[in-house]
Amino acid sequence: MSGQDTLNQLDQTVAAFNELALSPEAKMVTLPSGSQKPTNAKIIADLATQMAGAQIYTTVALGLQATRADGYFSVVSASDADYIDLYRNNNGSAALVDTYPNSKAVKAVKQQVDSATAAIGQIAEVVQDPSSIPIADDEAAIVAVDQEGGEFLSITAKRTRTPALDAVSHAVESGIYDAEGGAVLHAGAEEISIGPLTIGLTSLPGIYVVDAEGSILQDLTYPGEAPVSQATPGFPLADGAYFAPKLVTAAGSPLHINVPSLISNRDLAAGLVASIWSTTTAASTTSNSDLVIQCSDYGAAARLKLRDPMNGTYEHLLDLQMIDLPVASSAGKVPNVLLIGDSISNRQGAQIMKAAIQRNGRDSNWIGTIGGSGVENQAYNESGPLGEAREAYETANFTYASITEITIPVPAGGESEYLALSKIERRNRNPFIRPATSNDDPAIVRNGYVLDFAFYQSRFNLQPPDVIVYGLGMNDFGKLSGTSAIQNYVNDNEGLMFARMRAAWPNAKIIRFLPGLPYQTVRNADWTNKYIPLIRSIMALHKGLANPNTVIVPSWAFSDPEVGYQTAAGTVDPVTGFAVVQLSDYTHPGQANRQRLFNSIAPYISASNLGLI
Incomplete structure (x- = not known):
């Protein structure tokens, strides 16, 4: 229950008590609990009716003697705070019905009510809006400690903290955090984080999976059907080959060509044979995985051939221009x-390419x-x-x-x-x-x-x-x-x-x-x-x-395509040490693959x- 709710309930209780004790009307009053009680005026009126002229007696015995069965009588109360005790003659036995306060008790209660009413007015000015409580985020309003004085609960205007969790609410951000400050739940103006998962707003028209830097890893806007290869099954070269004719290498930095990346369906590359040979020197190389080329070995021209062993009649050929950069004796014109x-x-x-140029x-x-x-x-x-x-x-x-x-x-x-x-x-x-x-x-x-x-x-x-x-x-x-x-x-x-x-x-x-x-x-x-x-x-x-x-x-x-892409944590075999993982970033090449890409462009x-x- 909030502080405001508690104050409202106290206010209702005081108002009900004032009406019971001080109202001149003979009526029933509904209390905050839902029960009903008579006002003092109604009690006195009821007494007048019920006692039908009965007197106030000094002892219970005298009252029993003077009343008939089911009649009522009053006895002067022995309590310093009470006026009379009301009894009913229950076939010769006195049954206490109620006790009524004297003027001293009523005045004492009235004084307490007046004090409480004044206090409520002062507090209400502060806590009508709970968020306006003048307590700093780190200033405890309520602190609970164990027997040794250790804090196990702290509550401020905008924070509830326990040894296991810390719940914080600010104007823009709120969250629940673990003992080490890690976000179990974090809600900001435009995003919600649940552990490592962040869901946020974007002005882009769609739904996207992005990495920690905001780069798009996957577009989920229109997922459509499960992806199916459109290439002709079984024939690696059925949809052609894809390469460009100008190759440049720097002295001492051979170029690697990934053979499966020359065709449209890489799943069929196991049967593909690729070769490069010079038209003027003895240099040549053949592979179904990785061709390694140093242009200086090939002269000015070479040919690239791709062959599908399932189709021995046709080959795919591309004429290549081979350019090799010797190590420069001077920097020359700086571009x-x-x-x-x-x-x-x-x-x-840019860093990798600039360094590669400098090495040359x-x-x-x-x-x-x-x-x-x-x-x-x-x-x-x-x-x-x-x-x-x-x-x-x-x-x-x-x-x-x-x-x-x-x-x-x-x-x-x-x-x-x-x-x-x-x-x-x-x-x-x-x-x-x-x-x-x-x-x-x-x-x-x-x-x-x-x-x-x-x-x-x-x-x-x-x-x-x-x-x-x-x-x-x-x-x-x-x-x-x-x-x-x-x-x-x-x-x-x-x-x-x-x-x-x-x-x-x-x-x-x-x-x-x-x-x-x-x-x-x-x-x-x-x-x-x-x-x-x-x-x-x-x-x-x-x-x-x-x-x-x-x-x-x-x-x-x-x-x-096989190396340098980031993976998520996986299951590690305790005997062999191998981890079974999946790629977590299948967009950005890293490590050796990043070096290989930009060193080849430089x-x-x-x-x-x-x-x-």
Whole structure:
């Protein structure tokens, strides 16, 4: 029961007692308990009727002698606080009916009632609203202790604490916490946490599973039917092969090509044979899992062959351009590099690529408004090189075709304020767009704004990029379903991105890369049904654009789908030590796989700067 409830009940009890003792009306009064009692006026009236002229006697014996059976008589009370005792003659025996107070007792009670009424008035002013009790969160209003003085219960205005649990209520947040401060239940303005599970609001149109940094791991908006591979069963090459013809390696850093990642159905890769051989040297390699290439061994040209052993008649061939970067004797021209990407690029991408370029004897200057993470599993660290790799961003966020809480336009003149924000708050702004004007082609306007990289460069006094490393796509394919939808999305959004980059920086080299996906049930189906259509749509777009300054890096086959993805805690065999686990993050490559991905992209930056590609 709350303090307010207790005060209300006390107030009702005092009011009822006043009416019983002081009311001049002869009536019954209903008490808070629900029972009824007569007023003193009614008792006296009843006495007059019942006793029919009976007198007050000095002893019970005299009263019995003077009354008939069932008649009433009164005897002067022996108690100092009472006036008379009322009896009924029960066939010669005295049955006590009630006792009535004298004036001294009534006055004493009245004095207590008056004092209590005054106190209630004072307290009610404070506790009419329990939340207004002037008690600090850590100032105990009620404390219960054991025999040794140990506290086992503490209650304040906004907190109830026991040795096992701590329940706290604030204006914005409330929760129940364990003895070590861990949240058993936490409720904020826009989210509720139950242990490790957090359910929160988002302005994105749908339901998503995200990691601790807010990056989308899975789109649950339209789960549809269970994913089923669309590839032709049994024939690895039935849906073609997917690679790009320009390979670049740095001296001492061979390139790894994952063979299953060259086809649409990776479950069928066990029967696939891949080979690369030089057209001018003796170098060649064959594998059904991992091709290891150092371009200097192959000369300027090579061929990639894929063979399906179930179909011995036809092979898939691709001519390759092989470029090897020797260790530089001097740094030479240092390129300005702009990294545009999502969480995969943000998480140490620029740091790893810059270090790889330096190992090759060269340098690079990275530009942008957000520092990349330089620490494993710390997405909002900014110790890495600058860039525009933005957690949770999809291509339509850059173009402003998709408006969410992470695409707030930065107004003209707001550059200093934007740069002073924390990394996550800068992520929540879009500094690349400006309001559309009547001079703008409607084809480049999205929701009243224009993507304008020249405006972006000017407003932040940036150097123009010589090389743009572009890695968007991971947050795009999950929201799309069907080859046509993916193709339309790529043409509209990536097409606009490249058109606007070319408008601002027509001579910049653009390295277009895509990461791989882990080998996992859901991701295998995504690979076949969504990711391969995404890759094909991107290749088709750029084949149509035919810009020689754009290079597609087949990096989806450079990473290893078997390693470096985060797993949840599992069951450990106490004898062998093996843990049975599942992937908890099947989006972000980590550890060796992250290194392998970005180390393989870095030589393309130097080759672009040197005009080799």
